[in-house]
Amino acid sequence: MNTVFSPLTLGPYTLANRLIMAPMTRSRADDSGVPSDLVTTYYAQRATAGLIISEGVFPDASGKGYVRTPGIETANQVAAWTSVTDAVHAKGGHIFMQLMHCGRVSHPSLLADGAQPLAPSAIKAAGQTWTNTGLQDFVTPHALSVTQIGEVIDSYRSAARRAIEAGFDGVELHAASGYLPEQFLSSGTNQRDDQYGGSVQNRSRFVVEVLAAMVDEVGGDRVGIKISPEMNFNDISDANPQETYTYLVKQLRGLKLTYLHVALFGASFDYHAALRPLFDGRYLVGSGITRDSADALIAEGKADAAVFGGAFLANPDLPARFRNGAALNTPDKDTFYTPGAEGYIDYPTL
Template identity: 65%
Template sequence: MNALYENIRIGRHTLRNRLVMAPMTRSRADDTSGTPSSLAVQYYAQRADAGLIITEGTFPSPMGKGYVRTPGIHSAAQIEAWKRVTDAVHARGGLIFLQLMHCGRVSHPDLLPGHATPVAPSAIAAAGKVFTASGAQDFVVPRALETEEIPGIVEDYRRATRHALEAGFDGVELHAASGYLPEQFLSSGTNQRTDRYGGSLANRARFVLEVLTAMADEAGSDRVGIKIAPEMGFNSVSDASPQETYQYLVQRLAVLKPAYLHVARTQSTFNYRALLQPLFDGALLYGGGLNKERAQSLIVEGEADAAVFGSLYLANPDLLQRFLTGASLNMLERDTFYSDGPNGYIDYPILENAR
């Protein structure tokens, strides 16, 4: 049997194949309530043949929101809406983890309660623009968090993990990449604090490790994963010594024993997967521009335990079936990535024998 289609144990769960649907922001949630729409039920259920689905980034608290029409997991209404998603995925035999994403400085007062200023480790603005209901706007200078505020944000992640389990999710993933709040703390270019959360590498990694500990305490470490993307540079995040930083972080993860480490390939010429894999005892999920052949090779050679697909799953709800049969793949509609409504979301063609 092809290695992609073999099952694998990851933490508490056994995946029925090694295809993982990547977390992808799609901006279809209700912008006022932060509830995923009824369209999301069909969207995720269509892709339930994946060994594991990781949802779009979901804010753990109102101050974590960073994009228009993205979902949360802090209210009763959001929990109930997500239950409909998890029920639909489970009805098709799928597994689904919720990705927790606090955007930190990558936000705007128009997106936050009371027109609040975004928070971050340090008062350093991200370069570029943020998309709000009224269009693209420049990032603002964030407010540096006070030391005594940070445990409250850690508790937000703990509570969000509890809510995810109440909503029926099989586990949770911490988004510690793409320049969002955990990576803002971790990276020297965005963290210029002088308290216990800044300065030394141990201090800069403290927030990520405290959050992951809180999530593991709530769900069990075998239902928790973490995503990293060293040197991605997204949202203008940077670090002076990224190889040292991520080596340190992954070594400290060994104590927590999360179910998996999700590494996203970046434009860096350095092979972070090769550096980090020997340091981590759990499953390694690897993705970023993979095709079927490259994914197969990674798994056969023992360079990854599962392959993460983003745009291919976006355009091909029946990706597993297309891989199995050698059928052609759907063309990607980039202009509907973040638009509202069903177009480019739930209307990609599905093979007749996969219906």
């Protein structure tokens, strides 16, 4: 019977355990999207995770959505990330990069030349985002043309290649949390009348084409995807999410992805029961997971691995703490996104 400490084959890799570190924005890059030296220390401290999934990284500058978030577009960004992957690998760990294009959930002050954020449709999101001058209201985004959609897809392709060049073991497409891929998926944010809008088949097209480009570039055994049905973050909504996500996951089978990462936040429908049988790769479960619930899900075959967020943020040695039944540090929410080492690399180990 498998537990959280059982090894797991994931694509070409054998993970030491099934405890996965969730992607978490920490805002420790500089204004040009280059991760600081602190980022190397942070991920190396957590290399005993079976797999680390990095914070969201913008594939090109148009995808930046928050202050001090990192990119994978320039030579300097690639060099900084290479230091991170070298440090993780030196400690025997594995790390995937999460590619995150924020789409309409951005602000002109975060984008080159004060550009408008990009989206499938020119629908303004309710809410605000963090900028260099504090919270700013979202603005009405620019609706992408079909040609521009192709350019964004190509940016994901190039970003996947650069991630592998930087030493990452693979890449994850962030298709949750109200960012660009989910903006295309969801009927509330996608009101297009062309091949990328309208029916669930058309609304899913962007995500499938992005994944196909990434797979073509680095191989399906190095590509995963994250979804969060009914999370409704960043003012996202869909008229029939059960239909949308069931259809989407069916389309993933031909891509031979290495994993599907599903994080649920209060949905009444049992998406895990519906989606796991439809997917032909590893199934990762996230959000609200405990050591006991993770063991139960894995033992019962309902998940192949469990994804932990705040627990890994505050406990660099989380696998050792779980093995020893040790108490866990409490995450300090006040330092989640602040610059500097405090609340980032100073959490104590056993």
